[in-house]
Structure formats: structure tokens, C-alpha cells
Amino acid sequence: xxxxxxxxxxxxxxxxxxxxxxxxxxxxxxxxxxxxxxxxxxxxxxxxxxxxxxxxxxxxxxxxxxxxxxxxxxxxxxxxxxxxxxxxxxxxxxxxxxxxxxxxxxxxxxxxxxxxxxxxxxxxxxxxx
Numbered sequence: 001x002x003x004x005x006x007x008x009x010x011x012x013x014x015x016x017x018x019x020x021x022x023x024x025x026x027x028x029x030x031x032x033x034x035x036x037x038x039x040x041x042x043x044x045x046x047x048x049x050x051x052x053x054x055x056x057x058x059x060x061x062x063x064x065x066x067x068x069x070x071x072x073x074x075x076x077x078x079x080x081x082x083x084x085x086x087x088x089x090x091x092x093x094x095x096x097x098x099x100x101x102x103x104x105x106x107x108x109x110x111x112x113x114x115x116x117x118x119x120x121x122x123x124x125x126x127x128x129x
Contacts, residue, residue, distance in 0.1 A: 002072055003030040006110070017078045017109045024104040030085070031098040033072035040066040059091045070096045080111035087112050 003020075011017035024030065037058055038046070043066040046052055054075040058068040069075070074096050077085065084104050088097045104110060 001032045003028075006030060006073060008073060008076055011078055011109055014078050016076060017111075018073045018076050019109050020104055020106060022106050024100050026100055026102050028100045029097055030100060030110065031072055031074065031096075033070045033074045033096050033098075035068035035070045035094050035096055037068045037094060038066065043067045056089070056096070059089070068094070068096075074098065077110060077112045079114040081113050081115070083111040083113040084108070085110050085112050086117070 005021040007019055007021060008016055009019050020030070035056070035058070038055075043055075046055055046067065051069065055067045055069050058066060074087070077087075077098065084100060084102050085098050086101050088099070089095075090097065098110075098112065100110075
């Protein structure tokens with residue numbers, strides 16, 4: 001499920017990003033996306049490709065699970081700290097949910113924090129400029 005008023009467009013600071021066409025109140029679920037869970041051996045291969053920048057760490061419930069690729073817009077949300085959205089991993093149902101954590105105005109870009117918590121200010125592993 002992707003909120004119909006979300007769209008992908010050019011991002012001022014990055015290649016592209018996810019935006020809203022309407023005002024969104026805080027605590028609005030804007031996307032629920034299925035994920036494809038991959039093994040540790042798949043992860044080693046993915047780390048050598050461009051897809052490395054789009055995968056998520058995944059809870060190792062079963063031996064060998066290491067990462068997932070989310071479908072939908074999830075891989076296109078850019079990083080910001082603090083972010084205006086948060087993501088929640090549903091390991092049982094193999095889903096990622098995106099929700100706003102503060103009001104977001106129409107036309108604004110939607111961001112998640114790649115460190116996990118929306119307000120985590122720890123540095124990330126890549127150049128954010």
C-alpha cells in the first residue's frame with residue numbers, strides 16, 4: 001500500500017526522492033511495503049553491486065538471513081537526521097511500514113533516518129552532501 005498522494009521526483013540534494021502532494025499530519029502511515037529477505041551469501045554478492053545502497057539489515061530469525069530488499073517506494077526515501085518519517089520492520093509478515101513523525105506540508109520531501117530511529121543523530125557511513 002502506497003498512499004496515492006506520494007510521488008517520486010527530483011530531490012534538491014540527491015538524485016531523486018519521495019514527496020507528498022498533500023499535507024500529512026504526524027503519525028500517518030504512508031506506505032506498507034513487502035520485502036524480499038535474502039541470505040548472508042546473497043548479501044555478500046549484493047555488497048558488490050549498486051543494490052548495496054538500497055538494502056536493509058534484517059533480523060536474523062532463521063539461520064543465514066541477513067538483509068532484505070523492500071519493494072514500493074521504500075528504497076527511494078533519502079536520509080535525513082532528524083527525519084520527518086520513521087520506518088518499522090514487521091519481521092513476522094515481512095513488511096516495512098513508513099509513517100510520518102511530524103506534520104509534512106504538501107510538496108515536501110519525505111525522509112527516513114538510515115540509522116534506524118528517526119531522531120538518531122549518529123553519523124552515517126556515507127557522505128550526505
